[in-house]
Amino acid sequence: MKTLLVAEYRDGELLNNSYELVAFAEQLGADSAMFLVGSDSVLPAYNGTLYLADVGKYGEFNPAVHKQLLLDAIAKEQPDMVVFSHSSYGWDLAPRISLALKVAHISEVIDIVDGVPVVPACNAKLRRDVKAKTTQMVLTLQGGAFGLEDEPSGNPTVVSIDTDAAAQVEFCGYEEAEAGGVDLSKAEVIVSAGRGIGKPENLKIIEAFAKALGGEYGASRPVVDSEWADHSRQVGTTGQTVSPKLYVACGISGAIQHLAGMKKSEFIVAINTDKDAPIGEVADVLIVADLKEFVPAMTEKIKNL
């Protein structure tokens, strides 16, 4: 089994999600080569062939040109799988590649079991096993689903690649989102509210608990999507990545996209009515209780210490 891993580069930096692709290949037990439109001054810590196109010449976002560069690398490598991160770069480029190759495209892979990709379904309530019917396939990997055990290391064997494909768009640059809301990445204690809080009024229970512990409150995506909390409070792949000393997950099931944003917390406490909730797999302590009863009682105890 051979994989071609499409690494990412932004604003002069190699993105860390590139190493999640390496972890995926390792988990699969597959050989790999890497593709990057980047710079030879910022090479990935990676042992293997790196097909490198010069970002100075081709730009960081240039889909038609990156597609052609990648197709050339694919023609040389003949990988069984072309693997992207499930990022804005991957979302854009992966379908172009699968269409050009006329091969299966499987999005948002969270696991691989006996060589078969697993993807979330029904808001991550179900897992769907998807087998490609073509021998070659294109995959995107959900952020945080695959991680290296050790620090990445190695020196790639660089193969420079070029193309004369014409750009179809002009990349004008990045625009920073307006700063605002709360920066959870600096909080030492975070108490997060999940859908299990039931109704928006119950957010104040979580807020009071966070305050009693001297921390900030966060939220899972459904709580933010329901407009019960501001987006700046969201933890997860499409929210903030946090690593506080203490993370308390209240009424949060532990979907992969939430875990990706908080699993590096030093100590994790989960409060959930379901003893089998997946959050239990990463929690240091799982308290099986109704948060509406447990959290206010605990808050009172802490206040009275």
Ligand SMILES: Cc1cc2nc3c(=O)[nH]c(=O)nc-3n(C[C@H](O)[C@H](O)[C@H](O)COP(=O)(O)OP(=O)(O)OC[C@H]3O[C@@H](n4cnc5c(N)ncnc54)[C@H](O)[C@@H]3O)c2cc1C
């Ligand atoms: C592309 C993409 C990106 C995403 N990005 C994010 C992201 O950044 N962050 C994120 O959080 N999600 C994200 N999601 C959504 C994610 O897949 C899950 O749907 C979401 O995390 C579930 O939120 P939850 O745990 O609050 O809700 P649920 O999964 O509905 O879990 C609710 C939990 O509350 C428990 N519960 C119910 N009542 C009580 C009670 N009274 N007391 C205690 N426990 C109770 C239940 O047992 C359950 O475990 C993303 C999804 C996609 C597809």
